[in-house]
Amino acid sequence: MLEPFENRRVLLLxxxxxxxxxxxxxxxxxxxxRVTKVxxxxxxxxxxxxxxxxxxxxxxxxWRAFVTDLLRREAINVVxxxxxxxxxxxxxxxxxxxxxxxxYVFEEGYLRPDFVTLERGGVNGCSSLPRDPAFYRRLTPxxxxxxxxxxxxxxxxxxxxxxxxVTHGLLSWRYPHYEHHRSIRPFEQAGQWLRGASxxxxxxxxxxxxxxxxxxxxxxPFFLVPLQVHLDAQMLHCPxxxxxxxxxxxxxxxxxxxxxxxxxxxxxxxLDRGYRDxxxxxxxxxxxxxxxxxxxxxxxxxxxxxxxxxxxxxxxxSTVGLSSIHHGTPVKCLGTAVYDMAGLTFQGQLDGFxxxxxxxxxxxxxxxxxxxxxxxxxxxxxxxxxxL
Numbered sequence: 001m002l003e004p005f006e007n008r009r010v011l012l013l014x015x016x017x018x019x020x021x022x023x024x025x026x027x028x029x030x031x032x033x034r035v036t037k038v039x040x041x042x043x044x045x046x047x048x049x050x051x052x053x054x055x056x057x058x059x060x061x062x063w064r065a066f067v068t069d070l071l072r073r074e075a076i077n078v079v080x081x082x083x084x085x086x087x088x089x090x091x092x093x094x095x096x097x098x099x100x101x102x103x104y105v106f107e108e109g110y111l112r113p114d115f116v117t118l119e120r121g122g123v124n125g126c127s128s129l130p131r132d133p134a135f136y137r138r139l140t141p142x143x144x145x146x147x148x149x150x151x152x153x154x155x156x157x158x159x160x161x162x163x164x165x166v167t168h169g170l171l172s173w174r175y176p177h178y179e180h181h182r183s184i185r186p187f188e189q190a191g192q193w194l195r196g197a198s199x200x201x202x203x204x205x206x207x208x209x210x211x212x213x214x215x216x217x218x219x220x221p222f223f224l225v226p227l228q229v230h231l232d233a234q235m236l237h238c239p240x241x242x243x244x245x246x247x248x249x250x251x252x253x254x255x256x257x258x259x260x261x262x263x264x265x266x267x268x269x270x271l272d273r274g275y276r277d278x279x280x281x282x283x284x285x286x287x288x289x290x291x292x293x294x295x296x297x298x299x300x301x302x303x304x305x306x307x308x309x310x311x312x313x314x315x316x317x318s319t320v321g322l323s324s325i326h327h328g329t330p331v332k333c334l335g336t337a338v339y340d341m342a343g344l345t346f347q348g349q350l351d352g353f354x355x356x357x358x359x360x361x362x363x364x365x366x367x368x369x370x371x372x373x374x375x376x377x378x379x380x381x382x383x384x385x386x387x388l
Contacts, residue, residue: 004102005028005031005033005078006033007031007032007033008033009033009034010028010033010034010036010077010079010080011036011071011074011076011079012024012025012035013080013082013089014040014044014089015048015081015082016082016106016383017043017157017160017163018047018157018160018382018383019048019160020082020382020383020384021048023385027388036070036074036076037052037054038053039053041172041174042167042168042170042174043164045174057176057177058177059177060087060179063088064094067092067095071099076101077102078101079096079102080104080106081103081104081105082106083181084105084107084123085181087181093122103121103122104118104120105119105126106118107119107123107124108382109377110319110339111319111372111377112319113150113381114149114150114381115380116380116381116382117377118376120376124337124338125317125335129338129376131338131340133341133342133364136364136371137363137367141366144370144374148379150384151384156384157271203298207298210301217309220262220263221259222264222309223262223264223311224267224306224307224310225247225264225267225315226269226313226320227247227266227267227269227272228269228272228317228318239334239335240334243278247266247282248285250264251264251282251285253350253351253354254291254354255289255291257351257352258355259354259355262294262311262354263294263295263296264296265298265306265310266295266297267298267299267303268298270300273299303320304327307320308329310324310329311357312329312330312346312354313330313331314331314332314334314350314353315333316335317333317335317337321337321340321345322339325339326369328359328360330358331344331346332346332350332357339368343361343365344360344365
């Protein structure tokens with residue numbers, strides 16, 4: 001997967017919080033690449049240091065000229081970044097393309113949890129992946145090695161995010177003009193993580209009972225709605241102004257068109273626990289639509305087991321949709337997703353999904369998954385390392 005970087009001049013922009021880009025740079029140098037890195041704040045400095053680092057301390061309106069000059073002066077022919085929606089990155093991508101420089105984008109894997117996405121041009125809503133099922137049906141998959149499990153990465157992610165935020169906050173004077181794409185005030189972030197942990201503990205008892213009911217098959221037929229982080233960049237590629245708006249539309253459709261014996265189970269995103277709670281909204285919607293308890297709000301459940309047991313899954317464009325397809329459970333996608341195509345997802349209106357969600361085309365999914373693994377998925381995690 002790193003062949004495109006061999007003996008190239010690579011510019012690394014911002015990576016995920018943590019040492020991932022530092023480790024990736026070492027893997028690039030082993031393949032003969034010359035690496036230059038731009039740091040934008042003290043949090044970047046914490047995890048990546050070296051003579052190849054260029055520190056950008058200017059204002060945002062001067063960034064375009066800076067990155068253009070850097071691309072030319074260093075004779076860069078490949079730019080690599082994490083998250084193609086960040087404002088500094090969007091400008092860099094525009095300038096790189098204008099100069100004929102290739103762009104590769106990292107993101108958490110389409111095939112989670114054991115993979116990282118590295119795609120040329122853009123990811124998710126900006127991806128250039130073929131969306132025609134016929135393209136994948138022509139493929140002849142071969143055997144691939146079993147991926148190395150990455151294990152539980154939440155503790156690393158929490159630690160890196162906290163260390164990044166604290167360092168940025170304490171040393172913000174070093175980069176006085178930097179504007180982060182999200183709030184990273186250290187004490188605010190610490191409070192959010194503590195609040196999230198407290199909410200998880202409170203929900204564990206009720207969620208454990210639901211887990212047991214799923215395992216025993218004693219729940220009524222249910223549809224699963226995995227919620228996304230409220231600031232997820234994927235929200236830029238959907239018709240909803242917020243997760244709240246998505247919830248309201250899905251619940252309204254369910255109330256009007258789903259069979260009376262079915263339940264709608266909405267699962268909170270673990271990374272959003274400290275930031276949002278939709279309990280009050282769901283209580284209001286339950287009463288407004290006279291659903292009489294047919295809405296369930298869960299958090300710490302066994303997601304794979306729930307996906308296997310569900311009658312169908314409704315997502316905006318989360319990669320959980322692919323996990324649902326993997327388990328053979330039909331999916332309705334309401335945003336823009338790389339896997340949203342006939343045979344993999346329900347192509348009709350949401351109102352019709354509740355009564356006849358259809359079936360997943362297993363052979364098509366296997367070909368699609370094989371193509372992803374051979375073209376843009378690398379075994380590993382952005383919170384640990386790549387297993388090459």
